[in-house]
Amino acid sequence: MxxxxxxxxxxxxxxxxxxxxxxxxxxxxxxxxxxxxxxxxxCILEAIQKKVDHGIFGYTRTPDSYYNSVIGWWGRRHGWTIHKEWILPVGGLVPGTSLCMTALSEPGDKIIMNTPAYNAFFHCIKDCGRELSENKLIYRDGKYSFDFEDFEERCKEAKLFLLCNPQNPAGRLWTREELERLGDICLKYGVTVISDEIHCDIVPPGSAYTPFAGIKEEFQQICVSLVSPTKCFNIAGLQVANIVAANPVLREKVSKVMDWWVYTDMNQIGEAALQGAFTPxxxxxxxxxxxxxxxxxxxxxxxxxxxxxxxxxxxxxxxxxxxxxxxxxxxxxxxxxxxxxxxxxxxxxxxxxxxxxxxxxxxxxxxxxxxxxxxxxxxxxxxxxxxx
Ligand SMILES: Cc1ncc(COP(=O)(O)O)c(C=O)c1O
The missing domain is CATH 3.90.1150.10 (Aspartate Aminotransferase, domain 1)
Structure with a gap:
């Protein structure tokens, strides 16, 4: 060890x-x-301290260095190439989830989610006026796996799939093969994927997560990814997160809802903390x-x-x-x-x-x-x- x-x-x-x-x-x-x-x-405390020492906390224009930190992290550590214009900073991933659901579906639309699930997700779906389509994970011999057959049936009627990658609370680190099979089904039925990847870097030594959108270009085009350093670096109180959308049509829809709904400048302390976190x-x-x-x-x-x-x-x-x-x-x-x-x-x-x-x-x-x-x-x- x-x-x-x-x-x-x-x-x-x-x-x-x-x-x-x-x-x-x-x-x-x-x-x-x-x-x-x-x-x-x-390194996070130092980055925050530098801001505090400067002592002026006016409106923030998200600097290129912030985007470069996000791009660098996923490129270096996870082999996923992100471009600056794909990144939409947001204050948190729960509001980000509701925002994406609102932008990418209509009231009454079905949203597939695997259960058991992170409790806030149930509220996001309900509060957005969407309908939960529950794809229960299979629990057998003390382990969880996907029910692909049930998932495919649900995809015939659903608008969105809310993926939790890795999964809270089941603790599964989905394999590339599992994600690929899920993604191919979504492609087949035109289901858009919201992939919450907040737990991505909390893995045992020797393990690594697979960014869903990074698997192949077709997945990138049907997915918005929700990423953030807050969970992995214990800075949840600083409220800094990102929606990453390569597809300009999806991005435009999300961006519009953001403008009328939760538009806000970035928090300077969160911006500094993210850049401190995503360093060697x-x-x-x-x-x-x-x-x-x-x-x-x-x-x-x-x-x-x-x-x-x-x-x-x-x-x-x-x-x-x-x-x-x-x-x-x-x-x-x-x-x-x-x-x-x-x-x-x-x-x-x-x-x-x-x-x-x-x-x-x-x-x-x-x-x-x-x-x-x-x-x-x-x-x-x-x-x-x-x-x-
Ligand atoms: C899967 C998942 N998504 C999102 C969150 C919370 O995100 P945020 O604090 O950015 O709203 C949590 C917190 O536990 C979580 O487990």
Missing amino acids: EKIIYDFDTVIPRENTSSYKWDYIPGVLPLWVADMDFKAAP EGENWLDQMNVYVHQNFLYMRERFAQEFPQVHVCDLEATYLAWADFSALMPDTKELQDYLIKNFKVWINSGEIYGDARFVRINIACPRATLKEGLDRVFAGLRAYISR
Whole structure:
């Protein structure tokens, strides 16, 4: 295993810092909201500090260096060539998703989504007045895969496919072959793809994600990709993200909705942070973070194997959100979630909000000591809950 040079072990208190995760219910150890309890990479802090030292925060014109950072990152790290004019900066990927849905479909249109799914996606589809076409992932022998036959049937009637690549919460890193098969079906039926790739760089050492649009030119023409450094570099509070659309017709539609709906200049701090992140030093930090998170995962899985072997912890091919099958213990984990919060002051997410209550989602992007404390509480609570 690679040696870790950055400090991911120090526990940095986050209470009373306007943290959604830590201040939502004070006093509860949170292993839920998807941000990390690690300090951002030094190169990001330096880039922000430079802005702060300058001290003037007027309206921002997105500089070429920003676009070059995005282009450089995906070209270097993922072999996907992006051009400047394809990039539409936006404040976040959830608003970006709603924006793309609004621009690329009509009220009442069907949008295919794989479930279980990131909870906000359900709201995006509903709030935009579109109809969810649920293509359930197949869960067999503790692993997830696509149901291609069902997907193809749905494509006959759908306008859009909302892809989550890699997948939250199932933790799947879709292979090139899987994505290619999906994309070919979309091409066949004229379905446009919105590909959320926010978790793209959170993968175990030695793994890499495949940008959907980068697979082939035909996919590029039917896809808008949603990319951002916020999840992978723990800068979600800085609200910097991008919609990447190679097809000028799709881009124009998205751009128009953006202008009347969410037009805003870029946040200067977010702009600086992105450029700090997408550097060789940022890359180094990211690779080290992935080693640490992977070690956390192995630690967590081992603890479950020792204490509750009935719980199946799915392989974590991507994201720092472990997904565990509690169905051998209970059919629905919502009550357990509430019980653990109330009585054991630890918060893990029942899979209910993602569309499968048999599961639990656990955020493991924290110092090992925090994870240990959290798991101690979960196991003690689970024992008490079962023996009530
Ligand atoms: C798949 C996915 N998309 C988007 C987001 C949030 O994006 P943003 O904070 O840019 O709105 C998350 C957060 O967990 C996520 O898991």
